[in-house]
Amino acid sequence: METDVLIIGGGATGTGIARDLTLRGLNVILIEKSDLNAGASGGNHGLLHSGARYVCSDPEAAIECAAESKILKKNAGHCIEETGGLFVAVRGDKENYIADFPDMCKKFGIPSKKIDPKEARQMEPSLSDETIAVYKVNDASINPFKLSIENMNDAVSMGACYLSHTRIETFKIENKAIVYARVRNQISGKTHKIKAKTYVNAAGAWAGSIAAMAGIHISMIFSKGSLLVTSKRIANRVINRLRKPTDGDILVPGGVVSILGTTSVRINSPDNIYPTVKEVDYIISEGEKMIPELKTCRYIRAYAGVRPLVSMGKGNDRDVSRGFTLLDHEKDQVHNFITITGGKLSTYRLMAEKTSDIVCKKHRVSLECRTKTIPLPSTHSGEWSEPGVLVNDPFKPNTLEDPFLCECEMVPASAIDTVVDSIKNNGGKPDLSSIALRTRVGKGPCQGAFCSMRILSHLYDNGEIMDQSGINDLKYFLNERWKGEQSLLWGQALAQSSLKEMIHCGLFGLELV
């Protein structure tokens, strides 16, 4: 395969770059080692920052967030719910931070408005009666899955190519440039060459290991952040704690649920990360100070993402700028290789723009970035979602012809079929995990106990699977769901998880096969 630009990484940044470059007329191939948003782009709050969170700690990031949030609300409105946000201080929170906050917001041009705590509790009844200060800001919730798939869809509609489950094996480097990349399809195991003029490393937390394949060292720090999904939406707005950014201080509404986070735990590798019991308990104990209901509410799932931070020396991980790192490896003697990492979801478009600017310079393309002005189109296949994202699929009733296969989240067979088609059209294999990534299947209270088998049977029925691989698919899917729930199993959730074990181990004996 040959192309102008090979982008490595299918997160918000990579897909954003794909769209940006195709809008400027370049040919693009994007490869992703698993599937869209498998890394930090899928493992975050889904918060579109107004910038207010960073006014005291990172003014530059605050200004970027404010500007980008405006652009995205205008151009990608269908991926955003304009919830508005509150910054809330409770008794015991530091007085001087509370006092400085409005001035800092003003200083950096971030709109904020003081609200009487009483009034705030009418707006958001779940707020603690210990609330002492509240400011209203322009935070919003954004659906990161929808965002990435829409960016990718738009790029593909203009000629870009998306290869999922495709990983870099090697770079062939000659005369200070990458000649081609050898890539391997993770499903078929087959390898092939992709020859590009420029290679963009947008692999997020894995950027260091991709760069290393080109002989370049990037000193990465991995900071794990864990998040909890509640079973229902607890507040209508984004609720931030009015204090220096730390753990367990943001609750973001995402469609029918709320997402509470995060933590910041230094880890050695970005692979196989899951929230621990200790993190879960800590997040809840912090969150309940703002919103007491968080102590007793039901949680559906916990997940974690890794912030890829590039080491700049000392300091704790929260003090490292959440700004992005853009490296033109010309200085490292590889002329056609660029790395973009770090940053945050809210500024993904800006990161894509800056990266694309360098690419275009290398390609002598003089067109300016157009993602600032051209709205992101809304497509049909963009209607899929992970936990906490907006559910805006039109509701379909449970009918004889089209029964719900996932009863908790009311996903009918026809929705599964649509998703299966779209996975196959993109060269992927329709298994439970890829279907779950694109629907609300398995996200409800039963956490896949029933729908997993129903959908698997449906796949067999339609000839999508024709050998015993369905059993392994089922086990993998259940185990992935499990990893997200095992740290928060108590009360009703524990009862439901025992039912799952009863069915899949007790009856089917899957632990023995």
Added chain:
Amino acid sequence: MKNKKHITCDITVIGAGFAGMVAAARASALGLKTVQVGNSSQLYFASGLFDFLGVYPLHSRTVLQDPLTGLSLLQKEMPEHPYSKTSLEAILKSFDFLARFLQSTGLNYIKPDKENRSVLTSAGTFKPTCMIPETISKGCLLKNDTNLLLVDFKGLKGFCAGQIADVLKKNYPNILTLSVGVPGGNGNLNPAYFATMFEDSSFLKEIATQISPFSDKVELMGMPAVCGINKSLDALTRLEKMTGLDIFEIPMMPPSIPGLRLKNAFEKKLAENNVHFLSQAKIKSPQFNGSEFILNAVNQNMETQIKSRGVILATGRFQGSGLHAQRGCIKETVFDLPVYQPDKRSLWHHLDFFEKQGHMINTAGVETDNVFRPVDTDGTVVYENLYAIGSILARNDWIRLKSGSGVSALSAFTAVNDFYKKNAAGDIDVSD
């Protein structure tokens, strides 16, 4: 104001799951005046297969051919396990009692064999178990070269004949599949309702017509376990006659029809045995006055005060709500009995769902003496006449050991016998 009723009885069984049903069956069979209080029966979730011991030791991850070898090793290595509190003879007697009881209701079970039986499930896997409904039993005739027909029904979710065939075809190459259209239905079948249709002759005939073209090509047929509810064996036998095939049922995920058959069979026979059943009721603030328990059974419109000499606690685990897990610890919900449990929540579960040793939380539960009376941390019996039976018992990871029904039947049988011996029987031998 709610109505308040008063009842006095010999023994109260709290719980209407499998263990509670066996206890009520045994108690009423011994002539004890029995009250049973049920919140919601977990039998809807029961496979209807009675396990004895399917896997031991857990880390071996292999199915026990001969449960008795496993049992003697378990009794040696796990002295606190419910099976270690008694003898093999008692276990076999409890199964025997169970089989006879169910036979008297018309629900036939095949008695234990020396070896575990291997039952084909709707996932295409085989489950090791001990005592099985007769409607499932012909599945044991399946050999690698059997010409087998697997049948599913259009609209019955979660059961696909092609799936089972695809999973099995490596070792069982001669499988044909058939998707049967359901007269009058074209999509979403409710299993409980669907199962009742099999008791209708004209329905059976229509099904048989679709199957008959295969009669010459195969010798055995498997179908989802939905062939009738109260007359399942009769329905299956008629379908066999109409098609000329040996037929077996394949258990599938809940709602479980074999579980529902059990529930109906128990309920009917226990009513005949004059067991007083308080449905959808919960026990609130139980007391002991020195000689009797005073239990308030509360449901939506009635409160019943039960004075009872003995109590059998068969409330199940988290799913049945006999145990409740708070974020930090596990509690027993009726008597607040001490619960054996891991030290902290981070030990409850492994990161791997299928971890071979099982999850430690599944060993949590109520610890008892040798006749299943709950004991304090120092080993003293909490109440002379309070027994805990079934899945609430500690140190029995029943899902992984495949020991659920065995432990339930044994503990129910032993506990009721002990109570009877001490309180009613005098010198009569109640062991049979």
